[in-house]
Amino acid sequence: MNVSAVIVAAGKGIRMGHTVNKVYLPIAGKPVLYYSLKTFDEIDWIKEIVAVVSKEEIEYCKENVIKKYFFKKPVKLVEGGSERQYSVYNGIINTKKNCEIIAIHDGARPLIEKEVVIKALKKAYLYKAVALGVPVKDTIKVVDEKNFILNTPDRKYLWAIQTPQVFERNLIIKAHQKALEDGFLGTDDTVLVERLGYKVKVVEGDYRNIKITTPEDLIVAEAFLKNNVL
Numbered sequence: 001m002n003v004s005a006v007i008v009a010a011g012k013g014i015r016m017g018h019t020v021n022k023v024y025l026p027i028a029g030k031p032v033l034y035y036s037l038k039t040f041d042e043i044d045w046i047k048e049i050v051a052v053v054s055k056e057e058i059e060y061c062k063e064n065v066i067k068k069y070f071f072k073k074p075v076k077l078v079e080g081g082s083e084r085q086y087s088v089y090n091g092i093i094n095t096k097k098n099c100e101i102i103a104i105h106d107g108a109r110p111l112i113e114k115e116v117v118i119k120a121l122k123k124a125y126l127y128k129a130v131a132l133g134v135p136v137k138d139t140i141k142v143v144d145e146k147n148f149i150l151n152t153p154d155r156k157y158l159w160a161i162q163t164p165q166v167f168e169r170n171l172i173i174k175a176h177q178k179a180l181e182d183g184f185l186g187t188d189d190t191v192l193v194e195r196l197g198y199k200v201k202v203v204e205g206d207y208r209n210i211k212i213t214t215p216e217d218l219i220v221a222e223a224f225l226k227n228n229v230l
């Protein structure tokens with residue numbers, strides 16, 4: 001397999017409420033982004049890693065993550081955009097043209113496991129577009145603007161979607177370009193492919209593959225790491 005990984009880390013981490021971008025905050029002594037990169041670095045099918053970082057943090061990332069920790073593969077740093085979708089787009093167009101498959105992952109999901117990524121890559125060869133996800137555990141309500149419940153979707157059809165999301169290179173570039181043309185902004189990458197009329201397969205992920213978003217997520221992530229469950 002010839003796979004490129006695009007790891008997006010150019011957000012601001014506003015919900016974390018910290019002065020430092022959350023992807024550089026430590027978990028068990030190492031930056032969040034280190035763990036996300038490491039998993040992809042260890043997978044042989046992945047031939048290149050493109051990390052998307054904000055312009056002001058390129059030097060910081062080089063010094064404090066890329067040079068400081070040993071990665072087997074070179075990590076190409078490219079600039080992010082004002083929205084996650086624009087950061088992803090800049091990442092995917094900077095992958096090598098000969099890669100067949102692109103795995104897009106949030107730098108803010110450090111607990112992703114190698115075996116889970118490999119499962120998603122295998123399925124991507126079959127289905128062309130896949131996303132990891134887990135069945136939701138809570139009951140989900142649709143509410144109106146005043147928080148009155150409008151309806152209760154049947155939980156057996158509801159999955160919380162994670163990353164990596166894995167696609168054929170041409171398909172995901174086409175989906176992003178169409179979204180750009182239409183001024184459509186999605187909260188993940190599969191929605192852009194859905195808009196083209198393609199079926200996207202959800203592959204069962206891992207409840208531990210949390211996105212570091214608010215301060216308590218750092219505590220949970222550290223607990224998982226310290227309990228040696230990864």
Ligand SMILES: Nc1ccn([C@@H]2O[C@H](COP(=O)(O)OP(=O)(O)OP(=O)(O)O)[C@@H](O)[C@H]2O)c(=O)n1
Nearest residue numbers: 008009010011012013014015082083087107108
């Ligand atoms: N303009 C952006 C926004 C987000 N991301 C990345 O997309 C992932 C998921 O986004 P999210 O958790 O929303 O991160 P932030 O945008 O940093 O968080 P917040 O919304 O709290 O500011 C993160 O790895 C983040 O760095 C990015 O590369 N470029």
Ligand SMILES: C[C@](O)(CO)[C@H](O)COP(=O)(O)O
Nearest residue numbers: 084106161162163187188211
């Ligand atoms: C892509 C994602 O991680 C899938 O769950 C998520 O949608 C990112 O959302 P955010 O708005 O950037 O937190």
